[in-house]
Amino acid sequence: MTIRRLPEGTVNRIAAGEVVERPASAVKELVENAIDADAHRIEVTIKNGGRTSIIVTDDGVGMTRDELALAVERHATSKLPDDDLLHISSLGFRGEALPSIGSVSRLTIESRARGADEAWSIAVIGGEKEAIKPVSLTVGTRIEIDDLFFATPARLKFLKTERTELNHILDVVRRLAMANPMIGFSVFDEKGKRLRLDAAQGDLLDARLARLSDVMGREFAENALRIDAEREDIHLTGYAGLPTLNKAYARSQYLFVNGRPVRDPLLTGAVRGAYQDLLARNRHPMVALYLEIPPLFVDVNVHPMKTEVRFRDAGPVRGLIVGALKHALADAGHRASTTVSAQTLGAFRPGTPPGGAMPSYRPSSPGGAMVQQAAADYYAPLPGTEQPSAASVEDPVVPFTGSAEQSGAEAFPLGVARAQLHETYIVAQTNEGIVIVDQHAAHERLVYEKMKQALESGDVARQGLLLPEVIELEEVQCQRLVERSAEFAELGLVLESFGPGAVVVREVPAMLGKTDIVGLVKDLADDLVELGDGLSLKERLEEVCGTMACHGSVRSGRRLNQAEMDAILRQMEQTPHSGQCNHGRPTYVELNLADIERLFGRR
Numbered sequence: 001m002t003i004r005r006l007p008e009g010t011v012n013r014i015a016a017g018e019v020v021e022r023p024a025s026a027v028k029e030l031v032e033n034a035i036d037a038d039a040h041r042i043e044v045t046i047k048n049g050g051r052t053s054i055i056v057t058d059d060g061v062g063m064t065r066d067e068l069a070l071a072v073e074r075h076a077t078s079k080l081p082d083d084d085l086l087h088i089s090s091l092g093f094r095g096e097a098l099p100s101i102g103s104v105s106r107l108t109i110e111s112r113a114r115g116a117d118e119a120w121s122i123a124v125i126g127g128e129k130e131a132i133k134p135v136s137l138t139v140g141t142r143i144e145i146d147d148l149f150f151a152t153p154a155r156l157k158f159l160k161t162e163r164t165e166l167n168h169i170l171d172v173v174r175r176l177a178m179a180n181p182m183i184g185f186s187v188f189d190e191k192g193k194r195l196r197l198d199a200a201q202g203d204l205l206d207a208r209l210a211r212l213s214d215v216m217g218r219e220f221a222e223n224a225l226r227i228d229a230e231r232e233d234i235h236l237t238g239y240a241g242l243p244t245l246n247k248a249y250a251r252s253q254y255l256f257v258n259g260r261p262v263r264d265p266l267l268t269g270a271v272r273g274a275y276q277d278l279l280a281r282n283r284h285p286m287v288a289l290y291l292e293i294p295p296l297f298v299d300v301n302v303h304p305m306k307t308e309v310r311f312r313d314a315g316p317v318r319g320l321i322v323g324a325l326k327h328a329l330a331d332a333g334h335r336a337s338t339t340v341s342a343q344t345l346g347a348f349r350p351g352t353p354p355g356g357a358m359p360s361y362r363p364s365s366p367g368g369a370m371v372q373q374a375a376a377d378y379y380a381p382l383p384g385t386e387q388p389s390a391a392s393v394e395d396p397v398v399p400f401t402g403s404a405e406q407s408g409a410e411a412f413p414l415g416v417a418r419a420q421l422h423e424t425y426i427v428a429q430t431n432e433g434i435v436i437v438d439q440h441a442a443h444e445r446l447v448y449e450k451m452k453q454a455l456e457s458g459d460v461a462r463q464g465l466l467l468p469e470v471i472e473l474e475e476v477q478c479q480r481l482v483e484r485s486a487e488f489a490e491l492g493l494v495l496e497s498f499g500p501g502a503v504v505v506r507e508v509p510a511m512l513g514k515t516d517i518v519g520l521v522k523d524l525a526d527d528l529v530e531l532g533d534g535l536s537l538k539e540r541l542e543e544v545c546g547t548m549a550c551h552g553s554v555r556s557g558r559r560l561n562q563a564e565m566d567a568i569l570r571q572m573e574q575t576p577h578s579g580q581c582n583h584g585r586p587t588y589v590e591l592n593l594a595d596i597e598r599l600f601g602r603r
Helices: 008-019 023-036 065-071 097-104 162-179 204-216 218-222 265-274 314-331 338-348 371-378 439-457 475-483 485-490 517-531 541-552 562-574 593-599
Strands: 041-047 053-058 106-112 119-125 133-135 140-146 184-189 192-197 224-231 234-241 253-257 260-262 287-292 416-421 425-430 433-438 462-472 494-497 502-509 588-592
Touching: 008 097, 023 041, 023 053, 023 097, 023 140, 023 162, 041 162, 065 106, 065 119, 097 106, 097 119, 162 184, 162 192, 162 204, 162 253, 162 260, 192 204, 204 218, 204 224, 204 234, 204 287, 218 224, 218 234, 218 338, 224 314, 234 314, 253 265, 265 314, 287 314, 416 562, 425 439, 425 562, 433 439, 433 562, 433 593, 439 562, 462 517, 475 485, 475 494, 475 502, 475 517, 485 494, 502 517, 588 593
Parallel strands: 041 184, 253 287
Antiparallel strands: 041 053, 053 140, 106 119, 106 140, 119 133, 184 192, 224 234, 234 287, 253 260, 416 425, 425 433, 433 588, 462 502, 494 502
16 A cells, blocks of 8 residues: 555544544634634534534634634644743633534634724535625624535534433533633524523622522522632632532433533543532532632643643642632531422422432431430520429430520521421521421531541540450452451441450440440441441541441431520531431421412511
């Protein structure tokens, strides 16, 4: 076989296969060009999901006659004035999009430069350029793509349904709109307006939140935590949703690097690390993060689609993302998302199916006895009343009378306990409504956070057992427990081998109180099977501590007295992440008095 040079048309079609994968790819390239052209308003009109027609109109700087002629040539661009690929400050830079699109479609470009008196048009049909003609056009550029892939009909067979292609186009425009809140975007098809995002005003962070509200929903804006952190020359801003506002998929996680929407496993891993002990494994938080990093530290010239980047040193980037998210989540304290109360109110309304968006989880029991000491520490007597005694766990709930003002509820965000329902739920009164607390879920989080603090300080108190507990297990489970016995000892659990099919437990973490030791050890053995042998317990702290916390927390069905219920509420107010348990379920529901009155038709 003889080596030969491919014809230009074939070369362009090969390039088009990398750049223009589907109609959404063409829309992305054209909209990015409009953004680079300093447009303030960008309009996209499509037909048949983009197969038949794509029109992108902007009010940017436009092009002169000579620039228009060069725009459809391969590797002709205005975005690399110094030919420096290490300092790219625009979305486009490769000079491939327009000639690639023109090689597989009927492309027409009309443009008028700012300050110019005339507008010009050029057409490219299947890679063949036609003569430039004068046209009538206001300032800006209008690009029309007809019969996409007519020159490569085999590519049409790989396209999905019209609805699917439309959704891909909308996703592309939304991502670019999230990165550019000061620009207005709109999308139209045969059925009319599909998307309209007006240009936001004001401070950049506020403008971003307004745009994120339009794209990700008002619920996200209401339950988003502001992120603003900096390390060396890397600046991270954006918003992260509360853990109780979560999704079944990670599609609502967005990362923008120097204004460029990218899909990067770094984001997924960093977000998972920050939320690792706040959500169930099958739930994903909602985040939108904007990373500003010197161009020398990031390579955007990785793929023709420009949706991937490569960091020179990914460690500081990941550390910044994880640290900023964890700090914001800790500052949120006991706050839970407003969607929790909305779901609760919806469940009361006729016609609402049972259940909600939160993942189901059946906690294991039984629980410990740390609440009594907490009651003595945190429960303050009311003026003129006696100190309530930390009664035994079998004591009934102490009746509590008087108004919220008399009880001092105005000083307590979660109010004052009024009753315990079904020996599972604490009902508290606040100045503006009521709070219903799942006592097991709430106390599980409190125990877990206390265990983490003790472990970090290296001061996990142990409680020796008067009679060591011998637990029979499968031989493989026993072996794995004994192999990790030193790590368990750091967590306050001292165990050792007791023959080929058993272990003996001599000490347990003191904070767990009276707990089901047999059930705890068996659950930990199951955890080790899931963890495998490659990870240390400290690396998977949330699984091990979570299991211990679940066994050491107040179980459902346990009767609490007034002091114990109020102690849980006060601890929740002082403990970070107490708005959700270790599995992502909300620990409490807050109902506003006005919403309750509407349920009964009083408003």
